[in-house]
Amino acid sequence: MKKISLILSMVLISLLICPIAAQARASENIANHEVNALQGDGRGEISIDFVVRATASLPKIGALKITIYKANGDYVKTIWGNTSNGLLSPKSGRYYSNTYTYEGTPGVSYYAVVTVCAGTATDYDTREVTTATVRAPY
Secondary structure: OHHHHHHHHHHHHHHHHHHHHHHHOOOOOEEEEEEEEEEOOOOOEEEEEEEEEEEEEEOEEEEEEEEEEEOOOOEEEEEEOOOOOOOEOOOOEEEEEEEEEEEOOOOOEEEEEEEEEEEOOOOEEEEEEEOOOEEOOO
């Protein structure tokens, strides 16, 4: 009886551990990423810094979109990533970082939800990161 109980316990533990281990891996294409929101240099500016590291050199890497919210959760604006605004890398690579500056209202607190990506033009992985809340400087 003890032997069966021990085997059953081991099976149950392994079933719990396997999904946890599977979630630990970021994705097929994104090795790691980091996103931060900081007060900008100018009046009302919020700087959103992001870094994306890919598992291989890929043609689409960077921030797919940045959605800005007020601290109370009210939607403000979505900025879609492209090479012109610097959210997506203009060339293939394993690493891309940049800063997007949002011009908000001085004294208002904002946060951003940033969707980073890495992959090909049609097949890419994404991860969504919510920044801390930051007050736009006066």
